Amino acid sequence: MANTATATASDAATPGSMGDVRRSNLALVLGTVAQSPAGFHLTRAQIAAATGLTKASVSSIVLDLLEAGILHEIGLNPQGERGRPGVGLELNPARGVMGMEINVDYIAAGATSLSGTVVVQEIRERDNRDTASGPVMAALASLAAEVRAAAAAKGMEVLGGGLAVPGLVDAGSATVITAPNLGWVDVKLDVAQLLPGLPLGVTLFNEANAAALAELAHGPHRKQDFLFISGEVGVGGGLVIRSELFTGPEGHAGEVGHIVVDPEGRPCSCGGTGCLETIAGQDAIFAAAGIEGKRQARSESMSALMEALAAEKPDAVLAVQRAGRSLGVAIASTSRVTNIRAVVLGGHFAVLEHWLRPPLVESLSKYAPGKILPENITTAAVGEGGALLGAAGSVVRSLLEAPHRLHS
Amino acid sequence: MANTATATASDAATPGSMGDVRRSNLALVLGTVAQSPAGFHLTRAQIAAATGLTKASVSSIVLDLLEAGILHEIGLNPQGERGRPGVGLELNPARGVMGMEINVDYIAAGATSLSGTVVVQEIRERDNRDTASGPVMAALASLAAEVRAAAAAKGMEVLGGGLAVPGLVDAGSATVITAPNLGWVDVKLDVAQLLPGLPLGVTLFNEANAAALAELAHGPHRKQDFLFISGEVGVGGGLVIRSELFTGPEGHAGEVGHIVVDPEGRPCSCGGTGCLETIAGQDAIFAAAGIEGKRQARSESMSALMEALAAEKPDAVLAVQRAGRSLGVAIASTSRVTNIRAVVLGGHFAVLEHWLRPPLVESLSKYAPGKILPENITTAAVGEGGALLGAAGSVVRSLLEAPHRLHS
DNA sequence: TTATATAGTTCAAGCGATAAACTAACCGCC
DNA sequence: GGCGGTTAGTTTATCGCTTGAACTATATAA
Incomplete structure (x- = not known):
């Protein structure tokens, strides 16, 4: 599963005009404001220093952004410094x-x-x-x-x-x-x-x-490059490279749920065979753990699985271990193909981390040693929403x- | 294996100036000339029409490129058309x-x-x-x-x-x-x-x-997106997406030789286990086919393998079939992760195509049905060099x- | 009150693209 | 051969945007 909206329309052979410079600098100034720490408000002079633009250009650009309603002036902020205080700028909270x-x-x-x-x-x-x-x-x-x-x-x-x-x-x-x-x-x-x-x-x-993308924006590490794996009924993925979603030629890259992790494995709903999803998807884990995965009762099935794991029931433990190992195989292969070195686990993979992590780490060291260090396997910082x-x-x-x- | 020189330095927050417009249009004009069919020489007026730039701009830009020695004027080319003939332009052959x-x-x-x-x-x-x-x-x-x-x-x-x-x-x-x-x-x-x-x-x-990249430039199909797989002693890969090499965060993407195709497989020289290279690399195929893969005698080993295949010796046939199936697994997974839908086989994979293709196609239809059509599996158009x-x-x-x- | 320091604006200049006018070169036809 | 028609390429005035310097505004320190 993969797709996005950013189409980076740079393939069209379009003449560059001076308006492009304006657009580029508009985005540069705005990006500088957006990336400033929350609660701290940059002034025009600071933006000029940070971007390398002249104060004159920044003033003109900021004026445009104020008129467009994207930026907002917060009052003067005399910080005990000498000289005239600057006017703080922020993204318009309205x-x-x-x-x-x-x-x-x-x-x-x-x-x-x-x-x-x-x-x-x-x-x-x-x-x-x-x-x-x-x-x-x-x-x-x-x-x-x-x-x-x-x-x-x-x-x-x-x-x-x-x-x-x-x-x-x-x-x-x-x-x-x-x-x-x-x-x-x-x-x-x-x-x-x-x-x-x-x-x-x-x-x-x-x-x-x-x-x-939410992990990219709200995650604690602010990693630039990682693979997000979403464990739901299906297993999906999002590949973030240089702070951009990598979408592939048609926008469907990152389908880690259908990487082949067992060539001798079971058929998958996608028509393939031995996909990660057939071992590590929610239904697959529930089935292997001997838990009824009935409609509507998914959260209850998950609770049942957690209880079974806490009670160390062999079927449940083995099911999750197998999922962890397969996840390791899929991540190892993805790491080789995309050069990614960090993974963020979401959905039920985050919930099951305690049981999933040991087999996952072991599997990674077996199939792609040195590529993904254990400390670069983290769980999603952003939850349900x-x-x-x-x-x-x-x-x-x-x-x-x-x-x-x-x-x- | 993967890397490149194109670093797309766009992450640095650099102010856009009017020089950027010039640079962009310089490249636009040059690209238009470079993409024109060989032997056919565009004129300034045609470039203006093709790019959307004005004739004045094109003239000025072409002047720069002539002075830099990148472009070259070929004489007037009156083509029987009415009006003043244009001056043909080409990439400087010197x-x-x-x-x-x-x-x-x-x-x-x-x-x-x-x-x-x-x-x-x-x-x-x-x-x-x-x-x-x-x-x-x-x-x-x-x-x-x-x-x-x-x-x-x-x-x-x-x-x-x-x-x-x-x-x-x-x-x-x-x-x-x-x-x-x-x-x-x-x-x-x-x-x-x-x-x-x-x-x-x-x-x-x-x-x-x-x-x-050579395949991209010289290949017959001029595909924009494909995975090139190089079969040498090692198995390497190059991932071309939207006519650009996809290099990953650190420039090492495309290492398809180390995708896990058999979790129960043999250890690989990379430290991993069950990598494609352990089954489809030259040494692996020679060994499985019962051919001595001695130093210096690699081309002779290949000849021996071809003879064995021609003679339908079971070991050789099975070795290549297994390589083809594993190649299919690796390509299936790569297709899922990167959304690539075409493959170009190089090195010994091109040489062995006749025997490799049937198990490869079968394997792809088993592991990633519909993703990579047989007609999108081709062999390298550019040979040794x-x-x-x-x-x-x-x-x-x-x-x-x-x-x-x-x-x- | 004065000196100093910093913020932000104004103004002339430069660069690059644009559009329109202009010059150049060829064709066809009488 | 000359003249209108047609297309190629250059010249010129103008516009938009950044730049750098001068200038105004507003604070602190003495």
């Missing part, structure tokens, strides 16, 4: 984006400010398994409208949105190519209708990719990288 | 680059024009196995000087060079991190001394990556993408 998520058991929507602060968040349980997209989208639209209204009540205008879905997506056409657990195949979503009138529209994301936050964050980021799309 | 290669059994050097035409090429047999780098480099320097003189005699000035080596390299520091079959570990090469006085210097490449041509071509390409580095 502008934000919405993140939304459709998953198997719930729909969710939340609004965050441009700096990533969550202002409203709402999760609504809903069984979306094998449901047509229409009713799900309608329910989400209603939820999104509520959240948007709540954000507006707090003085925040929503500029754009991102929607995460557990399946292969094509962001350009807002189409879900396959979402096995929703039963969706080639479903075109009317994302514009979800949140009408947004200047930036709504972008579609793959759930694992969005969660990987990860995909939602990631989708929202990605929309913010694309705005910050191309601020000229707004008004200016 | 400028070129050198490609060089150090491999286990030989060293090689060649000079190509900026448009990719090979002007001189020289391969010199030499046993470099477990040899210190000094003598090898000295021998290559002497060979390179000869080739450079021969090119000069034909009126070609060499601007830069590329050196391909069978191992992991760090292009930035011109260091060979490991080249198992040469016995080199952390060897810093004095590439500048190899060809003194070049305006563009000499860049280091991994051999499989360079060969992949592939790495050399690829290295040279990559140096040319980096010049065409940043022509301002020359004089202008």
Whole structure:
């Protein structure tokens, strides 16, 4: 599973004009402000020093960004220094984006400010398994409208949105190519209708990719390069390289759930054989542990598994150990192909870390020694709402990288 | 094995100035000329139409490129059309680059024009196995000087060079991190001394990556996305995505030879277990086929294998079938992780294609059905000198993408 | 109050792309 | 051969954006 919105349209042979310089510097200034530590407000002079632009250019650029409503002046901040105090600048707290998520058991929507602060968040349980997209989208639209209204009540205008879905997506056409657990195949979503009138529209994301982006933005280490592995009913992945999602030629890279970890293994729902998902997916683990993985009772099945593990029941322990070893094989191979050296475990892999880690580490040292050190295997810092936050964050980021799309 | 020279230095927060526009348009014009069909010479007016730049801008840019010696005016070409005939432009045929290669059994050097035409090429047999780098480099320097003189005699000035080596390299520091079959570990090469006085210097490449780039430039299909798999003593790979080498965070992506294809398999020279190389590498195939893979006799071993296959000797047939199946597993996993949908087989995989293809195709349909169609499995179009041509071509390409580095 | 230091703005200059006018070179046709 | 038509390429004025220096604004220190 993999996809994104960042299409880096650099292949088109387009003439470069002076406007490009402006756009580039607009993004440079905005990026500098966005990356400054929270609560600390850069001044124009500091931005000039940090970017290498002249004060004159920074003033002119900041003026544009203020007019576009992206930046905001905070009063003077005389810090006891000599000289005239500067005017602090911050991302306009009255502008934000919405993140939304459709998953198997719930729909969710939340609004965050441009700096990533969550202002409203709402999760609504809903069984979306094998449901047509229409009713799900309608329910989400209603939820999104509520959240948007709540954000507006707090003085925040929503500029754009991102929607995460557990399946292969094509962001350009807002189409879900396959979402096995929703039963969706080639479903075109009317994302514009979800949140009408947004200047930036709504972008579609793959759930694992969005969660990987959330890890990038909110994770503690601020790693530039890592593989995020999302353990849900399916096993998905998001590959972050140089702080960008790596999407491959068609936007579907990172499908670690379908790496072959046992050539003699069982058939997979994808049509392949011996995929990681057939051993380390939730259903596979439950089955191997002798736990009934009934519909609707997924969280209960997980509780049952945890109890069985705590009681050291052999079936459960062996099932998780086998999953850990297979995960190691898949990560080893991924590391060789993509040169990635850090892994973040999400979903049930994070929950099961205690039992999963020893076989995983052992497996990695057997199949790719020295490539991925144990300290570079971590669990997700962002929990349940990860995909939602990631989708929202990605929309913010694309705005910050191309601020000229707004008004200016 | 993977690496490259293209470092895409876009992460540095550097202010964009008007010079950037010039550089960008310089590259745009040059790229347009370079991509025009061979023998056909674009005029300034045609370039203006193709790029969207004005005639005035194109004239000014072309002037710069003429002064830098990169472009060359060919006389007027009245084509029976009405109106004033235009002046044809081409890449200056009197400028070129050198490609060089150090491999286990030989060293090689060649000079190509900026448009990719090979002007001189020289391969010199030499046993470099477990040899210190000094003598090898000295021998290559002497060979390179000869080739450079021969090119000069034909009126070609060499601007830069590329050196391909069978191992992991760090292009930035011109260091060979490991080249198992040469016995080199952390060897810093004095590439500048190899060809003194070049305006563009000499860049280091991994051999499989360079060969992949050659396939990109010279292959018949002009595919934008493919995985090149180089079958030598080791199994290397080069991943081309959107016409660029994908190098991963540290420049070592594409090591398909060390994907785990059999978790219960044998230990690999890399320290791992069950790597593709332990089943599909030359030594592994020879051993499984019951052929003595002695030093120096590698080409003879290959001949022996071909004979054994022709005679349908079971050991040989089974060895190659197993290699094909394992190759399929590795390609299936790579396809999932990188979203690649086409494969080009090089080295002994190309030689053995007849026997390798059936088990490979079968394996792919078992492990990643629908992902890689049989017609997207092809063999290398460029033969022996592939790495050399690829290295040279990559140096040319980096010049065409940043022509301002020359004089202008 | 004055000196000093820093923030931010104004203004002339330079560079590069653009559009339109202009010159150059060829074809066809009478 | 001369003239209109057509296309190629250059010249010129203008515009947009960054730059650097001068200038104004506002603080602290003595």
